[in-house]
Amino acid sequence: MNGHGHGHAQGHGQHHGHAHGVAEDADRRWLGIALGLIAGFMAVEVVVGLLVGSLALLSDAAHMLTDAASIVLALVAMRLAARPARGGFTYGLKRAEILSAQANGITLLLLAAWLAYEAVRRLVSPPEVEGGPVLVTALAGVVVNIGAAWCLSRANRTSLNVEGAFQHVLNDLYAFIGTAVAGLVVLLTGFARADAIATLVVVGLMLKAGCGLVRDSGRIFLEAAPAGLDPDEVGDRLAAHDAVTEVHDLHIWAITSGQPALSAHVLVEPGGDCHAVRRDLEHLLASDYGLTHTTLQVDHVPAELLVVGGGPGDRGDTAAGHCGESHGPVHHAGPHGH
Numbered sequence: 172m173n174g175h176g177h178g179h180a181q182g183h184g185q186h187h188g189h190a191h192g193v194a195e196d197a198d199r200r201w202l203g204i205a206l207g208l209i210a211g212f213m214a215v216e217v218v219v220g221l222l223v224g225s226l227a228l229l230s231d232a233a234h235m236l237t238d239a240a241s242i243v244l245a246l247v248a249m250r251l252a253a254r255p256a257r258g259g260f261t262y263g264l265k266r267a268e269i270l271s272a273q274a275n276g277i278t279l280l281l282l283a284a285w286l287a288y289e290a291v292r293r294l295v296s297p298p299e300v301e302g303g304p305v306l307v308t309a310l311a312g313v314v315v316n317i318g319a320a321w322c323l324s325r326a327n328r329t330s331l332n333v334e335g336a337f338q339h340v341l342n343d344l345y346a347f348i349g350t351a352v353a354g355l356v357v358l359l360t361g362f363a364r365a366d367a368i369a370t371l372v373v374v375g376l377m378l379k380a381g382c383g384l385v386r387d388s389g390r391i392f393l394e395a396a397p398a399g400l401d402p403d404e405v406g407d408r409l410a411a412h413d414a415v416t417e418v419h420d421l422h423i424w425a426i427t428s429g430q431p432a433l434s435a436h437v438l439v440e441p442g443g444d445c446h447a448v449r450r451d452l453e454h455l456l457a458s459d460y461g462l463t464h465t466t467l468q469v470d471h472v473p474a475e476l477l478v479v480g481g482g483p484g485d486r487g488d489t490a491a492g493h494c495g496e497s498h499g500p501v502h503h504a505g506p507h508g509h
Contacts, residue, residue, distance in 0.1 A: 198326035198333065199246060205322035205340070206242045209235050212315040219308045223301040225354075226293055228308055230286045230370045231346050237279050237377075238319075238339040244271030245332035252427065265427040268332045269388045272428075275335060276384030283377040290370040297367065302358030305366070309351035316344040331391075331428035335384050342376040349373065387428075396423040397431045405460060406502035409435065409452055414443035416472045418502040423462070432464040438472040445469040 213235040220228030248268035256263040323337040346369075353369035356362050387398075396402050402423045410418045420436040433456060439448050449469045456462040 199249065201322045201326045202242050202246055202333070202336075205319040205336070206239055206246075208315050208319045208322070209239045209242070209340070212312060213239060216308060216312065219304055223304045224298055225301075225305045225366055226286075226289055226370050228305055228350065230290075230373045231309070231312060231343065231350055233282050233286065235343055237275060237282065238336060238343060240278070241271070241275045241332060241336040241339055242323075244268075244275060245330060245336055247271070248330075248332055262426050265430070266391070268330055269391050269427055272331045272335050272384050273388035273392070275332075276381045276388065279339075279377045279381030279384070283374045283381060286370055286377070287374045290367045290374065293367040293370075294364055297363040299363065302354045302356070302361075304354075306351055306354030306358055309347045309354055312347035313344060313351065316340055316347060320344060331384075331387060334428075335380070338383070339380055342380050346373040346376055391425045391427065394422075394424040397425050400431065400460065403500065403502075405433070405456070405462075406435070406500065408455060408459070409437065410502040410504055412448060412451060412455075414439050414448050415452075416440050416503065419500070420468075420498050421502065422499070426464070430464065431462055432466075433462045434466040435468070437467055437469045439469060441471055441473075443471065445471065 213232050216228050216232040216235065219225070220232060245268065248271050251264040251267035254264050320337065320340045323333065323340055326333050326337075328334045328337055349369045349372045353365040356365040390398065400423060402421060405423065406418050406421045409415065409421075415437060417438040418435055419438075420434070422435070423431065423433045425431050437448065437452065439445050449467050452467055453465055456465055
């Protein structure tokens, strides 16, 4: 029972029943409708913004361009993610959506920087702005974004791309409300700087959305544990099993958004039932942490490693004794550091 392939092969037998991302044709219709609404209105907004000289309208159009791009990339990522794993791509192309999400987040940040510069410049020297067309176009944008947001809310938002597009459309909705207020202020008072102030509000929303996408996609690329899941807590729970002597080489990561995975090396006391321990731990991970894509390598710990230079019950450094190179903290029953 001390071969390294023992628990590894068993762990793969429990992969049934969990989702592997967005299906190829799932939600395509809802995303397509939202894309049509956004792209059509974006073209109108650019024309009106150029005619009346409104930076707020142009900034909203730029934000809507990133929304449209995020939906297009989500549609492409759905198709790529549905391709089966083959060759060197042992997970398939499931992280295509993470690549597009990160690209979308970076684009948001770059656009926000440019619009902030333009807004500050117009605060210093405000151009003439026609409040009426700005107000009418912004109110129309509110209606369009409500429709697009509703469509995206019907889609599968476990995808980082779909959720990112949904959040962008919501931000656009808030931005259009701000632009409408700016247009009303310009129309009633002639205060042209209201347009630039509304642009800065849009910039703030873009920075928030862009940073969120870059942060979330970066965590997946860096193989970080999913947010809200503490690997030390999981390791301690596994090590608390009566027959488990130690848990090390514990790794928790996300294959793509909504698909966490775990692997670990579990050492069982001599005479313990490795098969039963593996089943118990897999049930614990699935029921308490939602971790169903797991690979557990379960081995018996050699008796000579249980006591190393200490009294009865002192496990010693079993990870170092059993493995050539152990990665990460070691978990076992009783007080211990991480």
